[in-house]
Amino acid sequence: MNTKIITPSPNAHQYPLLIKSLLLSGQRYEPNREIVYSDVLRYDYKTLNQRICKLANVLTEAGVKAGDTVAVMDWDSHRYLEAYFAVPMIGAVLHHVNVRLSIDQIIYTMHHAEDNYVLVHDDFLVLAEQFGEKIPSVRGYVQLSDNPAPAQTSLSTLGEYEDLLANASDQYDFPDFDENSIATTFYTTGTTGNPKGVYFSHRQLVLHTLNTAATAGCYEGQPMLRSDDVYMPMTPMFHVHAWGMPYVATMMGIKQVYPGRYEPNKLVKLFAKEKVTFSHGVPTVLQMILDCEAAKTTDLSGWKMLTGGSAPTLGMAKHMAERGILFFTAYGMSETCPIVTATYLHSDELNLPMSEQMPYRIKAGVPAGLVDLRIVDPDGNYVPHDGEAMGEVVVRAPWLTQGYYKEPEKGDELWANGWLHTGDVASISVDGTLEIKDRIKDVIKTGGEWISSLELENLISQNEAVNQVAVVGVPDARWGERPFAMIVAAEGHSIDAAGIKQHLEQYVESGQIAKWAIPERISIVTEIPKTSVGKVNKKLIRDQVDD
């Protein structure tokens, strides 16, 4: 198209969208606001900015150059926050290593990402010592220690993080460069094959941050994060940019609390001590918070909790509401940076009592600004928004991975027909709310009909004797597949398969499910298998049932 484009004045500053710009405003608004690292350290935004400069100097002096890749292996910490900024700001790529993968997978991802430098916490030294020569691209390590006496290691490191920062200048003139430069990379583990690398540019992260800030702050139906909030993540910072929130919080100048290694009682104590108001985590982590000892004696009311990664059950959401927790759901995935949708309650829904808001709050919500989201049938035709019809969720937005690193065929498949294919099946209601029904591969196909595993989980979760539940499809000679439910009983309750079947009968009677949706096979267990990021591991459950 022959639109009008005017050549700028040669003097005009071309403003690239770079992560360094996100740092400008936080320290201007409230320079004394704090960054807190568990019970170890606290400092203000001025210091944060100085320490980012120091880290940039340490890395530059160690030989890190633009285009290099710097890996981080740490719990959620102030250091990790500093790396979120300093590494991309010198033009390098930050590799968020998923430290919960197996050592073989970790080595695979670091080798595949061609990591050049590694920031490694004491707790992962033993692991890193086993890398040997298996990641030949690595040129150096920096040790991250919480103790005055860092752990001994056979790794040859450049030194300990705090020691290195202490001797570095707190000034750094961060350069401008192409906003399409890659800022971060990390790996997503599918059910088959090797982990796949996704990657995000400076431009994508700045746009994701601006849009998330606008979405989180402006909507009275979902005021998730505003300047007076206190933020503490309960997802690992390696997990999809901690959902982008450290960038948002830093841009807003919000008090931030990084808890180190997750332990539910510690998180609840930090919540109370630091007056945390906003956290996010996958449903299983939030369930652990609800269930822990410290939660029993702590007033959790007013805590805004955003969940995502997998769908929360209505049962859990109701427990949240009983504790006074303000509950939100967002939808996204590693490929999407991640925010695609978030809870939005329309005025009439907001006027309901909190317990009655929960069926709306556990839905994926409404697409955020700039997000173009559709549901399509297998031929790519748009499916109507009537709350009934189901289709695969496909997305366009300015912050989606543009492929998989060094796996072009998989990237082309992800982006078939110019839409990012999420692999999720959903309906969209007349009022525009997205409801994820299932992963395409988790839908249970039985006797020519489809059963949503998530819907069954939801219904089972509403039995007060149920603490956790996972439903998968398992092969069946006659019907193709049949549902199988794995259940953890709630504390002080006992439950058996017959009781669950009886519980489900009421939903058959009310017409919510068909008679044949009730699983024959129900297993009561003490623990449900989880993935490295704490989601229910349905692949493993299916494998176990097949055995």
Next chain:
Amino acid sequence: MNTKIITPSPNAHQYPLLIKSLLLSGQRYEPNREIVYSDVLRYDYKTLNQRICKLANVLTEAGVKAGDTVAVMDWDSHRYLEAYFAVPMIGAVLHHVNVRLSIDQIIYTMHHAEDNYVLVHDDFLVLAEQFGEKIPSVRGYVQLSDNPAPAQTSLSTLGEYEDLLANASDQYDFPDFDENSIATTFYTTGTTGNPKGVYFSHRQLVLHTLNTAATAGCYEGQPMLRSDDVYMPMTPMFHVHAWGMPYVATMMGIKQVYPGRYEPNKLVKLFAKEKVTFSHGVPTVLQMILDCEAAKTTDLSGWKMLTGGSAPTLGMAKHMAERGILFFTAYGMSETCPIVTATYLHSDELNLPMSEQMPYRIKAGVPAGLVDLRIVDPDGNYVPHDGEAMGEVVVRAPWLTQGYYKEPEKGDELWANGWLHTGDVASISVDGTLEIKDRIKDVIKTGGEWISSLELENLISQNEAVNQVAVVGVPDARWGERPFAMIVAAEGHSIDAAGIKQHLEQYVESGQIAKWAIPERISIVTEIPKTSVGKVNKKLIRDQVDD
């Protein structure tokens, strides 16, 4: 710099930042929210989207092509809002014609902008009929009428707006194109020479919108605009994108009220009837609101009013506070899209009684996110942020005009040394708050010292007998320049020059100003000359004094 850039999958959608994306979310959040046009018309967001498609079809069928320029000559209306979207979304440029300029200046700007089509309200037909052959680029007119019987005109028009829309399809497949395509243009009138054309791209307007939404919504110190607000502009929509707010409001899905031609009593009645919560206007317009008949019998409390364009006086701000108005100031100019800074109150300032917050609320505030703002001396050296030192405000941000249209030398001068030079003199306090002291050209240079005309205005405004005041420098044989004050007395008060001098003595005694800052020449008038956008016209005052 050799950063890492990865070629996207050929299937991946490249998401350009286009104005059409801003339309996605409003109708998803609250499709039933209203757009109101005075007492003439109201419709919902679904209809807004349909009408934008209809307008795009009307324009396309009339022959408007990508790269063409479409001028609008209208009061603030739903039609103007529709043009904000439809014109750029088909790849054309929207020329915001300043209808308050002289006819010669209007013709100059339309000729210079090479307008191809003109949307013209009944009230401006007589004016447009005088264009004759003076703007040869114009290929067609569309008449905008509020009446069932449109005004008679000798112009050959394509038809009346509503008639044309009625027959157009409400579907339009808006194309993707280069995000650097120019979306809007308008003209800024300096004190000398012809008006200068500034221009803004789709990318710039999307970024300005996202950033303004985040700034307006997230900060508890300045929650200016959130989803449940009701928005009514009190600046003309041709005036710097109505400060960008129609785009922000539409993205958020906010109820919007467009009042048509400004008349203070009508604005106050619309405020009450439509439950308006957020408006913006230049200080003189806000003063007119405060002073009008309807305001005397209307409870104005809770009305959030943003001012800018020129500095508000403390006297006016205190009147606002007395009426319960929540008062904000923003800083920007035609060249800056416009938002550069906005009121930000730090926690301790927010805890003060409202009247004591006013000295902070009338300052320009803190730079918004992404904005890099400095003050520099005439050699371009950075001036310290101590609240005392003054320098010219220079800016970098992603939404600044990249030059002046077809006047490259003036654009190069605007952007000298890679910073946009605002022509404003300011100080920045230790806590980062910008305080505009004067326009460089309005600073009064007397006896080798500088006097800020704004500071004198502020001090004079605090006399209860003063309604409006303007201070300019006038030539003086002995001192170079001397201050001259023009004053309008408050209703029911009388005032004379001696009284004003006596009023100013207290500030000499308290050390706020020097003895020689008191003007010898003070003129009591019934009206102060204003520019076409309602700001005090200091050039005209100086000219009148010189006569």
